[in-house]
Each structure stands twice: as C-alpha cells, then as structure tokens.
Amino acid sequence: MCGITGYIGSRNAYPIIINGLKRLEYRGYDSAGVMVFDGEQIQLSKTKGKVSDLEAITNIDESRKKGSIGIGHTRWATHGVPNDVNSHPHVSQSGELVIVHNGIIENYDTIRKELISRGYTFQSDTDTEVLVNLIEEVKKNENCKLGKAVQLALTNVIGAYAIAVFDKTRPNELVVARLGSPIAIGIGKDNEEFFVASDASPFIEFTRDAVYLEDGELAIVKRNKEIKVRKISNDKEVDAVIQELQLNLEQIEKGGYDHFMLKEIHEQPKAIIDTYRGRMLPNEGIIRMAGVDDHMSKFLHADRIIIVACGTSWHAGLVGEYLLEEMTRVPVEVEYASEFRYRNPIITPKDVVIAISQSGETADTLAAIKLAKSKGAFVFGICNVVGSSIARETHAGAYTHAGPEIGVASTKAFTTQITVLSLISLKLAQAKGTLAKSAVNNYLQTLQLIPSQIEKLLEIDDLVKEISYVYKDATNCLYLGRGFNFPVALEGALKLKEISYIHAEGYPAAEMKHGPIALIDENMPVFVIATNKGHYEKVVSNIQEIKSRSGKIIAIVTEGDVTVKEIADHVIEIPETEEAFTPLLTTIPLQLLSYHIAIMLGKNVDQPRNLAKSVTVE
Ligand code: F6R
Numbered sequence: 001m002c003g004i005t006g007y008i009g010s011r012n013a014y015p016i017i018i019n020g021l022k023r024l025e026y027r028g029y030d031s032a033g034v035m036v037f038d039g040e041q042i043q044l045s046k047t048k049g050k051v052s053d054l055e056a057i058t059n060i061d062e063s064r065k066k067g068s069i070g071i072g073h074t075r076w077a078t079h080g081v082p083n084d085v086n087s088h089p090h091v092s093q094s095g096e097l098v099i100v101h102n103g104i105i106e107n108y109d110t111i112r113k114e115l116i117s118r119g120y121t122f123q124s125d126t127d128t129e130v131l132v133n134l135i136e137e138v139k140k141n142e143n144c145k146l147g148k149a150v151q152l153a154l155t156n157v158i159g160a161y162a163i164a165v166f167d168k169t170r171p172n173e174l175v176v177a178r179l180g181s182p183i184a185i186g187i188g189k190d191n192e193e194f195f196v197a198s199d200a201s202p203f204i205e206f207t208r209d210a211v212y213l214e215d216g217e218l219a220i221v222k223r224n225k226e227i228k229v230r231k232i233s234n235d236k237e238v239d240a241v242i243q244e245l246q247l248n249l250e251q252i253e254k255g256g257y258d259h260f261m262l263k264e265i266h267e268q269p270k271a272i273i274d275t276y277r278g279r280m281l282p283n284e285g286i287i288r289m290a291g292v293d294d295h296m297s298k299f300l301h302a303d304r305i306i307i308v309a310c311g312t313s314w315h316a317g318l319v320g321e322y323l324l325e326e327m328t329r330v331p332v333e334v335e336y337a338s339e340f341r342y343r344n345p346i347i348t349p350k351d352v353v354i355a356i357s358q359s360g361e362t363a364d365t366l367a368a369i370k371l372a373k374s375k376g377a378f379v380f381g382i383c384n385v386v387g388s389s390i391a392r393e394t395h396a397g398a399y400t401h402a403g404p405e406i407g408v409a410s411t412k413a414f415t416t417q418i419t420v421l422s423l424i425s426l427k428l429a430q431a432k433g434t435l436a437k438s439a440v441n442n443y444l445q446t447l448q449l450i451p452s453q454i455e456k457l458l459e460i461d462d463l464v465k466e467i468s469y470v471y472k473d474a475t476n477c478l479y480l481g482r483g484f485n486f487p488v489a490l491e492g493a494l495k496l497k498e499i500s501y502i503h504a505e506g507y508p509a510a511e512m513k514h515g516p517i518a519l520i521d522e523n524m525p526v527f528v529i530a531t532n533k534g535h536y537e538k539v540v541s542n543i544q545e546i547k548s549r550s551g552k553i554i555a556i557v558t559e560g561d562v563t564v565k566e567i568a569d570h571v572i573e574i575p576e577t578e579e580a581f582t583p584l585l586t587t588i589p590l591q592l593l594s595y596h597i598a599i600m601l602g603k604n605v606d607q608p609r610n611l612a613k614s615v616t617v618e
Helices: 013-027 051-058 108-117 127-142 146-154 260-266 268-276 296-300 311-328 363-374 389-393 412-432 437-471 483-500 509-514 536-547 563-567 579-600
Strands: 003-008 031-037 042-048 069-075 097-105 159-167 173-179 184-187 194-197 209-212 217-222 228-231 242-244 304-309 332-336 351-357 378-383 396-399 476-481 503-508 525-530 552-558 570-574
Touching: 003 013, 003 097, 003 159, 003 173, 013 031, 013 051, 013 069, 013 194, 031 051, 031 097, 042 051, 069 097, 069 159, 097 127, 108 127, 127 146, 127 159, 146 159, 146 173, 146 217, 146 228, 173 194, 260 268, 260 579, 268 412, 268 437, 296 412, 304 311, 304 363, 311 332, 311 351, 311 412, 311 483, 311 579, 351 363, 351 412, 363 378, 363 389, 378 389, 378 412, 396 412, 412 437, 412 579, 437 552, 437 570, 437 579, 476 483, 476 509, 476 536, 483 503, 483 525, 483 579, 503 509, 509 536, 525 536, 525 579, 536 552, 536 563, 552 563, 552 579, 570 579
Parallel strands: 304 332, 304 351, 351 378, 378 396, 476 503, 476 525, 525 552, 552 570
Antiparallel strands: 003 069, 003 194, 031 042, 031 069, 097 159, 159 173, 173 217, 184 194, 184 209, 209 242, 217 228
C-alpha cells in the first residue's frame, strides 16, 4: 500500500527519490519521508501529507538534500494514524539503521514487548519501528553485517513486507527484501548505481534493466558491485534475474490531461485495441489466447467457473458471469476475494478459478488464489501489471495490456478486463459449440467496433459536464441497471463515491421496489441504464416508478431512443452494440460524470482520501 524508493550511486540521491515518490503516490499519500546520507550525517525529513508537503520542508534547508545514497517513502497508514512521527523512514534506537517499509508485521506487538524488555523505547505507533529495532538487536547480538541481520530478523517476522534498510556504518550498501509486497531494483550501467522502488516507474528514465525480487528474497545492493540475492529462509544465494523493462516514460505521465483519471478514461479505445490485438481475427472467427488454448481441457471439463476479485475488478467479474453463462452455459460464481478466502469455500479440482486484478498485487485476491490452488483448482489470472505477484502465482492467464493505470479510481482496467472476459467467453463458446460460428464471428466484429464507438462517446463531455453541474451537490445517488448492466450500476456508484465522497448505491433496477424506492424524492438523482436490448420495457417501468415519486432521472439509452427520452430529466446516448458489450459503452459516461462532479467539488480525483491504488494489506 505504501511506496518505497531508494538510490545508491554517484548522483545526488534526493531528486531521484523525491521524483520517484511522486510517481508512487498512487500507492498511498497520507505522509511522506526521505533519508539521505551525506557521508557523515543521516538527513531525515518526514511529514504528514503528500510528497509536495515533504518538499516544502526540505526546500527550507538544502543540507537535507545532500548525499548519494538514500531511501524514501510515501505512506498509506496501517499501524498508527498519519502524522509526522508515524511517517517513514524510521530510525533504530542507536540512530544507525534507517528503514522504509510497505506491508504489515502481524506479530509486531510480541516483538515490541520483547524489545521493550531489552531496553528499547519507541517513538511511533508503527510496526516498522519495531522491525528496524529488531534488526538492530539481531545485528548487535550476532555481531554480523546488515544483510545477515536483516535476513535473521525477517525469519522471526510474520506478515507482509517490502523493505529497504540503510546502515550508517555501511554507507555503500542498501539491503532490500520482500514477502508479499512488490519491490524492483533498477540496475545502472556497470553496476555503478542502483535504484530501489515498489514498481519500476521511479527509475524508468535511468535504466531498462531491473531485478524483481521474488517473495522470500533479500538483495544486498552495493555501490559498484554486482547485486546479490539470497533466500530469507536459509540465506542461500540465488540468481538475480535481470529483466528488460517494457514501460516508458510517456505512459506514466499525464500527457496533456489535467488528471491521470481523465487521461485513462480517454485511453480506453487504445487500451481495448491493445487488449484484443493479436488475439482475434473477426472475419475468420479466430480467437487466440495462449493461456486458454494451453489449458483448454481444464476449461472444457470444469464443473463451474469461480471468479474472485475485489472492487472494480469484482464488478468486471460480475459482467464476466453474464458473459460466460450466456455464451458457454457453464455455471459461474463471482466472489469477493476477501470473503472467499476466509469462508472455507467448497473448491474441487474440477473448478476453474479466474482471478481478476489490475495491479496483480491485491492481498485478498492473492490469498484467494493460493487457497484455490491448495484445493487443486486450476487458476487463471487476468492482470494488467506484467510480472505482478498474481500473474506469477496463477497457473496461466491473460494480460489486459491496458498500460499503467495511475489514477486511483479504476477506469481502463474495468473495460479491458471485460474485453478479456469477452474473448475468453467467445473462445470457450467456440470450443464447446454453445454458439454458432456465425454468432461468434458477429460478436467479434461487433467487439472490434467498440474502440471507435467509445471514441465517439467521449465527445459527449460537454453534455456530461452540464449534467454533473446539476447534480454535483447531491448527497445521495442511486444507480440502476439490469442484466449485463447491473454490474455497471455498481461500478458507476463506486466511481462516484470514491472520488467525490457522495454516497451512492448501485442496484439491479428491479430490486428498487424491495427497499431503495423508499429513498426516492425530488432530491434523489437516479442514474438508470436503459439500453434498448435486455429488459428494456422492464427498465422503462422502473423509470416510471421513479418519476411518479419525483426522483430525478438521468438515463443512459441507445441512440434513437424515444420512450425514455420523454420521461427522463436527462439522457445520454450510447451507440448500438450487442447487449453483451453494452457495459463497455455504458460505463464511459458514468466514469466521466464521476470525474466532473469530483472536479466541480474541488476533490483530488487522482488521490481520493483514504484510498490507495494497490491494496497489498488485508
Ligand atoms: C476502484 C478501485 C478498487 C480496485 C480494487 C482491486 O476504482 O480501483 O476498487 O478495483 O482495489 O484492485 P486490483 O484490480 O488491483 O486487484
């Protein structure tokens, strides 16, 4: 949940660390800190707030910025409220060791009590301060170097972590370790410099070579020396596998947009093309997905498919349920990963589990995958981040290829996940014979049109702004949809609440009369998805029910609609497509609405309060 950066080399470490932290702020932004070592003194600056608040402090005193080695942190609080003291980096009691940490040390309280009995005192409420002092205690007792002390200390730790540790007495090295939280090490030319970060974005302009530590690995990174990677469990050396980065700087910059969220909304046509590129030949009716092809018998013999995910990815999973059941006639269940992992679910080797995650790091989804694997199920991953933990933990998978999603509110991840789920559904329908060849071809040809249709839909921005202006002061909103568009209603409500803090609920339209209808009065905006296919007349009846109770109706309809236009207060038209693909279109105006309302309310859409992009803690 937090972001870590580090640098060791011959350049000034400070700007590299600070710029890196800005790129990692999507991971957490309630406090920030940096430590640089100038050869004599540890310069520690940290504060509650964003990286820009940290800069305001360091800008007062240039000496805080000197040194060619350092570590930095941007935090999403787990233990201890966000304040200056709880901010990272944390320093050990002797003042020699400094640490930044992403994750949770579950047995920190036991360790803390033990350390207190040995004379340690603590300034903060964090588990991280406990860890740095544990490393110090081990180093003292074993009379060993930092690397060994970190390795031994971590064998006593339960929890998840990515850490970078500095030792004032060994100013030419950093020790980095991971279990459950990602960490990458960028390798400069001839090992002259190294970069440490939670993902590769902080060092993309400096090097294309990186080592991604595996769970349970520790790396000792020394100036001008080769990186050494060891197993935490037995201290045995393992090969450092150097990968070439595919990311580029443009992808992680705003590219002329005011916010990453808006950029990512507008990137959806390209992202969807990148997702299906090379995977389908619509005219020939060919779908190629290596991860599915190589394990077709697992899919064909599955008793059922279980989809596990969280948040927006879970909503995409719900669309997947409609797609897969409609097209392949295989029973599908969609589960919140956080519930699935703890409710002793019945899973058999005849189940196929599909795990969906943009980041590929969501702790609950990862745990659900491990549980399903332990019960013998075949697990297929749909991830965006290449090489992420979920991508590596699953038996097979398909990347969405949406490019980096930096805005905390997920947008292009949702539509590209649905694109992958559509391709999987069509591929399985083909293999099972549940759809005729002509139907598959027709679906593929229709899917191919979606990017240009979204392009056109994005031109409605002014209309969406007008509607946003009317409803920006609402305190509650309802989102209704049926069938394929019920998950879109959930997603629309989630988008609004997470970036504008307006309370919003998504419901299947017909459920409204079983309770939520009591909420409707002249102050309640109701966003209704009423496309021409799939229960149109029923949704029209629901709209009438809202109208007769004075609710305000903002309807998303298909081009050329007449009936809803007469009843609704506002309508937004989407182009004609297959019902199964309407979520790819209906979600676009809802994303824009949330964006504009949040902007009009003066909210920080890319960094909404209390949230973080990848949730690597339970
Ligand atoms: C909402 C949002 C979250 C994520 C959820 C899962 O806009 O971004 O609800 O969808 O935390 O994250 P991933 O997909 O990375 O597993």
